[in-house]
Amino acid sequence: MEISIGIDIGGTNSPFGIVNSEGEVLANGSVKTRDFNHPEDFAAAISLLIKDNLKSLGSDLKLLGIGIGAPNGNHFQGTIEFAPNLPWNGVINLVVLFQQHFEAPIFVTNDANAATIGEFVFGKAKGLKDFMVVTLGTGVGSGFVSNGELIYGHDSFAGELGHTIIVHDGRDCACGRRGCLETYASVTGLMRTTQIMLAKSSQDSMLREVSSDELSGKHVSDAAAKGDALAVSILDYTAKRLAFSLANAVAITSPEAIFLFGGMARAGDLLLGPTKKYFEEYLLYLYKDKVRIEISALTEQNAAVLGAAALVWKEFQAK
Amino acid sequence: MEISIGIDIGGTNSPFGIVNSEGEVLANGSVKTRDFNHPEDFAAAISLLIKDNLKSLGSDLKLLGIGIGAPNGNHFQGTIEFAPNLPWNGVINLVVLFQQHFEAPIFVTNDANAATIGEFVFGKAKGLKDFMVVTLGTGVGSGFVSNGELIYGHDSFAGELGHTIIVHDGRDCACGRRGCLETYASVTGLMRTTQIMLAKSSQDSMLREVSSDELSGKHVSDAAAKGDALAVSILDYTAKRLAFSLANAVAITSPEAIFLFGGMARAGDLLLGPTKKYFEEYLLYLYKDKVRIEISALTEQNAAVLGAAALVWKEFQAK
Numbered sequence: 001m002e003i004s005i006g007i008d009i010g011g012t013n014s015p016f017g018i019v020n021s022e023g024e025v026l027a028n029g030s031v032k033t034r035d036f037n038h039p040e041d042f043a044a045a046i047s048l049l050i051k052d053n054l055k056s057l058g059s060d061l062k063l064l065g066i067g068i069g070a071p072n073g074n075h076f077q078g079t080i081e082f083a084p085n086l087p088w089n090g091v092i093n094l095v096v097l098f099q100q101h102f103e104a105p106i107f108v109t110n111d112a113n114a115a116t117i118g119e120f121v122f123g124k125a126k127g128l129k130d131f132m133v134v135t136l137g138t139g140v141g142s143g144f145v146s147n148g149e150l151i152y153g154h155d156s157f158a159g160e161l162g163h164t165i166i167v168h169d170g171r172d173c174a175c176g177r178r179g180c181l182e183t184y185a186s187v188t189g190l191m192r193t194t195q196i197m198l199a200k201s202s203q204d205s206m207l208r209e210v211s212s213d214e215l216s217g218k219h220v221s222d223a224a225a226k227g228d229a230l231a232v233s234i235l236d237y238t239a240k241r242l243a244f245s246l247a248n249a250v251a252i253t254s255p256e257a258i259f260l261f262g263g264m265a266r267a268g269d270l271l272l273g274p275t276k277k278y279f280e281e282y283l284l285y286l287y288k289d290k291v292r293i294e295i296s297a298l299t300e301q302n303a304a305v306l307g308a309a310a311l312v313w314k315e316f317q318a319k
Numbered sequence: 320m321e322i323s324i325g326i327d328i329g330g331t332n333s334p335f336g337i338v339n340s341e342g343e344v345l346a347n348g349s350v351k352t353r354d355f356n357h358p359e360d361f362a363a364a365i366s367l368l369i370k371d372n373l374k375s376l377g378s379d380l381k382l383l384g385i386g387i388g389a390p391n392g393n394h395f396q397g398t399i400e401f402a403p404n405l406p407w408n409g410v411i412n413l414v415v416l417f418q419q420h421f422e423a424p425i426f427v428t429n430d431a432n433a434a435t436i437g438e439f440v441f442g443k444a445k446g447l448k449d450f451m452v453v454t455l456g457t458g459v460g461s462g463f464v465s466n467g468e469l470i471y472g473h474d475s476f477a478g479e480l481g482h483t484i485i486v487h488d489g490r491d492c493a494c495g496r497r498g499c500l501e502t503y504a505s506v507t508g509l510m511r512t513t514q515i516m517l518a519k520s521s522q523d524s525m526l527r528e529v530s531s532d533e534l535s536g537k538h539v540s541d542a543a544a545k546g547d548a549l550a551v552s553i554l555d556y557t558a559k560r561l562a563f564s565l566a567n568a569v570a571i572t573s574p575e576a577i578f579l580f581g582g583m584a585r586a587g588d589l590l591l592g593p594t595k596k597y598f599e600e601y602l603l604y605l606y607k608d609k610v611r612i613e614i615s616a617l618t619e620q621n622a623a624v625l626g627a628a629a630l631v632w633k634e635f636q637a638k
Contacts, residue, residue, distance in 0.1 A: 130473040144571060146472065151465045153573020154449040155609060158465070163603045164567040167487070175603055248483040252463060252571055254472020284482045284494055290474060 002062045005050060005104075006309030008111065009033065009070035011085035014042070016050055017302060018057065019309035023122035025302055027053040039088045039097060047101035065105040067311030068094055069114030069304055075156040078108045084174075107311045111135070111304060112159060113150060115296070116143025117314050118307025119259050120150075123297035131257045132249065133296065134161060136242075136264030139174075140182040140189075146253050150314075162186070166245050184241035187217045187263040190234070194220055197234050205230035221267040235267060236274045243278035250287050261296035261303065268295065321381045324369060324423075325628030327430065328352065328389035330404035333361070335369055336621065337376065338628035342441035344621055346372040358407045358416060366420035384424040386630030387413055388433030388623055394475040397427045403493075426630045430454070430623060431478060432469060434615070435462025436633050437626030438578050439469075442616035450574045452615065453480060453565070455583030458493075459501040459508075465572050481505070485564050503560035506536045506582040509553070513539055516553050524549035540586035554586060555593045562597035569606050580615035580622065587614065 003026065007016040015030040029049050036042035054061060071083040078095030080086065095106045109117070116133040119125040125133070129148040135141040140162030144151040151158045162182035163175055170179025171192060183189050194215060198207060206223045207215065207230060223231035246258055264271060276293055283291070298306060322345065326335040334349040348368050355361035373380060390402040397414030399405065414425045428436070435452040438444040444452070448467040454460040459481030463470040470477045481501035482494055489498025490511060502508050513534060517526060525542045526534065526549060542550035565577055583590060595612055602610070617625060 128473075130477075142571075146465055146470045146477070147468045149466045149468075151470075151572055153465065154447075154575035155573055155606075157605045158449075158571065158573035160570040160573075160603060160605065164570045165563070165601065168563075177601075177603070244484070244487075248567070249571060251479040251483045252461075252477065252568060253470055254474055254477035256473035282484065282496075284479060284496070286476045286479065287474075 001060060002064050004064050004309045004312035005066045006114075006305040006307065006311075007046065007066065007068045008114070008304035008308050009068060009080070009086070010111075010304070011071070014046060015305050016046060017305035017309060018050070018053055019306060021313060023306055023310070025305065027057055028302075028305065029053060034087050037087065039092045042088075043094075043097040043101065047098065051101075063102070063104045064316055065107060065312035066098060066102055067114070067308040068098070068106065068108045069111045069308040069311075070094065070108065071111060073108045073110040073113075075107070075109045075113070075152050077156070078106065080108075105312075105315070107315060109156075109308075109311055110141070111307075112141025113143045113152075114307030114311060115141070115261055115298070115303055116145060116150060116159075116307070117310045118298050118303055119261075119296055120145060121310035121313050121317075122306055124259060124294060125257065128256055130253065131255045131259065132161075132253065133259045133261060134246070135262040136185055136187070136260060137262035138186060138188055140186045144249075144253050144255070146255075151253075161245060161249055164245060164248070166241060181241065181245045185238060185245070185264065190217050190220060190238050190264065191215060193237055194234050197230060197237070201230060203230045207231055217263055217267070221270055224267070224270045232270075235270050238264075239271055239274035240278045243275045244282050246275070246279055246293070247282035247284075247287075250291055251284055254287065255291060258291060258293045259296045260293065261298065262300065265295050320379060321383050323383050323628045323631035324385045325433075325624040325626065325630075326365065326385065326387045327433070327623035327627050328387060328399070328405070329430075329623070330390070333365060334624050335365060336624035336628060337369070337372055338625060340632060342625055342629070344624065346376055347621075347624065348372060353406050356406065358411045361407075362413075362416040362420065366417065370420075382421070382423045383635055384426060384631035385417060385421055386433070386627040387417070387425065387427045388430045388627040388630075389413065389427065390430060392427045392429040392432075394426070394428045394432070394471050396475065397425065399427075424631075424634070426634060428475075428627075428630055429460070430626075431460025432462045432471075433626030433630060434460070434580055434617070434622055435464060435469060435478075435626070436629045437617050437622055438580075438615055439464060440629035440632050440636075441625055443578060443613060444576065447575055449572065450576045450578065451480075451568065451572065452578045452580060454581040455504055455506070455561075455579060456581035457505060457507055459505045463568075463572050463574070465574075470572075480564060480568055483564060483567070485560060500560065500564045504557060504564070504583065509536050509539060509557050509583065510534060512556055513553050516549060516556070520549060522549045526550055536582055536586070540589050543586070543589045551589075554589050557583075558590055558593035559597045562594045563601050565594070565612070566598055566601035566603075566606075569610055570603055573606065574610060577610060577612045578615045579612065580617065581619065584614050
């Protein structure tokens with residue numbers, strides 16, 4: 001059986017999976033990223049664990065390749081470049097590191113692009129040529145597919161929708177600028193909106209019963225689901241900002257569909273409903289009623305690993 | 320000699336050119352679009368004129384195809400769809416109309432995409448895989464090339480950078496919405512900025528010597544070239560709006576270069592200088608000092624025709 005390996009290098013954990021062509025995870029595991037001061041040691045340790053898993057799966061496996069999703073992953077160079085959340089500094093050549101442990105080809109991309117390829121190969125975007133994926137987690141990432149190919153751009157850093165500025169002189173962003181989509185539409189952004197709305201409004205809300213430290217996105221969506229008016233307006237505000245950005249992006253790549261993924265997407269229709277409404281309002285007439293917005297088919301639990309593994313399948317499909 | 324024909328259908332004039340593989344216009348002509356109440360008659364008339372030109376060029380010509388640039392041109396359907404500036408309503412199938420007069424393949428796209436392909440085949444974008452062209456004329460159009468292919472989107476209507484909203488509740492746009500880039504960065508937008516600044520400021524300016532009806536973009540750039548402070552600040556404001564939009568677009572497709580074209584580009588360094596400055600300020604750190612902005616190599620006079628002709632060359636290159 002042909003298989004590929006997907007590795008998702010994250011700031012805390014780095015899970016991996018051994019995946020077949022149907023997107024089934026045959027075996028999986030994880031290492032703690034911060035246990036390793038040097039990326040060489042990290043690569044050695046996770047490779048050892050992967051090989052052990054491969055062994056226990058039996059001998060008739062053909063490893064086609066290894067896909068790695070990582071923050072600031074550079075597809076063209078096979079490197080991670082100055083990733084702020086990782087314990088390792090500077091430029092790390094993942095291809096070179098993993099070639100010491102595996103003979104199969106190694107492909108690298110950033111996490112949002114991996115999620116996009118995952119949707120493309122195993123999810124709802126199968127067969128589409130023009131779509132986008134927006135990951136709404138701690139940050140906001142995105143991947144754009146046009147003409148059936150992921151847009152990497154000339155430097156492999158395309159698809160940073162989270163860092164398009166949507167409000168002039170808006171909220172401070174971790175990138176050093178202000179008003180990025182990420183400061184409104186990420187889970188962190190949702191919490192900022194919640195704090196502001198709680199402070200500005202004198203409305204009763206069950207969100208007031210939770211301490212600031214404890215307050216999470218789930219509290220907001222749970223409260224909204226129970227009809228808490230303030231929680232509803234927090235999601236409405238977030239949806240409006242997100243919809244604005246999506247409508248502007250549509251004017252550039254005109255996708256057939258947009259797939260939302262990540263922590264915020266868990267709010268489901270509570271977020272999707274108002275997002276669709278504002279999206280249609282913001283769209284240029286040419287695009288109205290043409291672009292569907294859906295929640296991703298991939299589960300958060302394995303999307304990153306599946307997406308990384310899908311990188312390999314995509315490369316072999318293309319040939 | 321292999322040749323292609325480029326036709327640029329415009330609201331007033333529809334010029335055409337017979338173009339060789341080097342981008343040389345061997346013969347050209349034009350018909351007045353509004354002389355024809357029916358698109359069939361227009362197609363018959365311009366075809367007659369083109370055939371006459373072909374005849375006078377001699378007999379050793381091999382016509383590879385006909386490229387047509389038109390407002391709201393749909394590449395996939397070969398149609399013009401509800402173009403507001405043309406005398407013909409609804410959906411017009413250009414391929415069917417021109418097939419009655421020529422046996423060569425016929426390709427349709429919108430005018431900004433034609434300019435983009437023109438830059439790609441005959442201009443400064445030769446050999447690039449990721450770039451964008453922004454046309455700054457009466458309106459603002461754009462074309463994006465990623466992975467060496469023009470982004471048409473699923474419906475052929477991608478690349479409407481002019482209708483991304485850059486100011487919430489900003490200036491009224493002809494599209495029915497508010498705050499589109501086009502209302503700031505087109506020649507029309509520049510004139511709106513000029514009127515507003517003349518009204519708001521009490522600064523002396525040579526622009527005050529020109530009547531509102533006469534005032535043109537050339538007045539503004541000429542005054543700025545002579546050091547007129549108000550004119551300089553008008554171009555500065557325009558550049559800032561344009562730069563904001565370009566920086567946001569870069570975060571989506573990460574191009575290697577941006578080429579500016581059209582009436583506004585005539586202001587040259589007076590516009591380009593401040594645009595580059597604000598652009599670098601607005602860019603996410605990942606993209607800083609990586610993306611060049613240049614004035615297009617194509618002249619306004621023949622860019623539309625060359626771009627339309629280039630459509631044909633591009634199709635044959637791709638095969």
